[in-house]
Amino acid sequence: MSAHADAGGGRGGTLAKVSLSSVSAAMAEASTYPLDAVKTRLQLHRSPGGAGGRSAVRVAAELVRDGGVYRGFSPAVLRHLMYTPLRIVGYEHLRSTLASEGREVGLFEKALAGGLSGVAAQVVASPADLMKVRMQADSRMLSQGIQPRYTGIPDAFTKIVRAEGFRGLWKGVVPNAQRAFLVNMGELTCYDQAKRLIIGKQICDDNLYAHTLASVASGLSATTLSCPADVIKTRMMNQGKEGKAIYRSSYDCLVKTVRHEGAMALWKGFLPTWARLGPWQFVFWVSYEKLRQASGISSF
Numbered sequence: 001m002s003a004h005a006d007a008g009g010g011r012g013g014t015l016a017k018v019s020l021s022s023v024s025a026a027m028a029e030a031s032t033y034p035l036d037a038v039k040t041r042l043q044l045h046r047s048p049g050g051a052g053g054r055s056a057v058r059v060a061a062e063l064v065r066d067g068g069v070y071r072g073f074s075p076a077v078l079r080h081l082m083y084t085p086l087r088i089v090g091y092e093h094l095r096s097t098l099a100s101e102g103r104e105v106g107l108f109e110k111a112l113a114g115g116l117s118g119v120a121a122q123v124v125a126s127p128a129d130l131m132k133v134r135m136q137a138d139s140r141m142l143s144q145g146i147q148p149r150y151t152g153i154p155d156a157f158t159k160i161v162r163a164e165g166f167r168g169l170w171k172g173v174v175p176n177a178q179r180a181f182l183v184n185m186g187e188l189t190c191y192d193q194a195k196r197l198i199i200g201k202q203i204c205d206d207n208l209y210a211h212t213l214a215s216v217a218s219g220l221s222a223t224t225l226s227c228p229a230d231v232i233k234t235r236m237m238n239q240g241k242e243g244k245a246i247y248r249s250s251y252d253c254l255v256k257t258v259r260h261e262g263a264m265a266l267w268k269g270f271l272p273t274w275a276r277l278g279p280w281q282f283v284f285w286v287s288y289e290k291l292r293q294a295s296g297i298s299s300f
Helices: 011-044 056-066 073-098 107-137 153-164 166-170 173-200 208-237 250-261 263-267 270-295
Strands: none
Touching: 011 056, 011 073, 011 107, 011 208, 011 270, 056 270, 073 107, 073 153, 073 173, 107 153, 107 166, 107 173, 107 208, 153 166, 173 208, 173 250, 173 270, 208 250, 208 263, 208 270, 250 263
């Protein structure tokens, strides 16, 4: 594979990549969303002594009993319709820019391109992510016979703006952007680099096996780097009005979490996160690469 993929053949190619990445992301989100719901509830659980106390299996059973497995799914899909195309296309354009005049793009430059494209995409998609997190958190109310805060995207949007102002839609955007930088630095860079090595070493051709191996590597890298920021952003985004807030800032959340629950609490939900990212990466990258090949667009 060349040092950088074709930037898209103009506006038509870019629009095609946006469409294909949106479809692939929706497929991946639908197939792995229950694991995301488990991860979110684990991260919201505050308990002394670190990540122990609740297992992913127990939380999954609670979600099934509460009927909250797919609660928040609609804003999750909405988020990816904005987030994934922006980060994928943004990364490729940044990579192509850095590779001008045929120069080989280095690992550090790829990592920077991945991180920056992820930040830009997440800032745009943060309101949808906020609604998803809160609707997932509300699933706990169902088992207690309490009416959830939101019934859907329009209701969540209206109530958040009314109670917290328009800027309230971007609550937790700082830890969210931090997480996005780490996730995409790990995911996009690792997938790109792993795929280049696999094909360059002639382990296999640019096919399903190469995409699978590269997606497994990128999923593990992204999870390890991003889990602490993911825990912080989930807790920050679940807060309501500032007067009832537990954490004043992402740094305050970090300090309080480590002080009261131990450093390992920052990796709460690691296994369901990895268990989700692995299949998500596989479904997304395989479908995206196949759709691109079928459409005559150069491989990622």
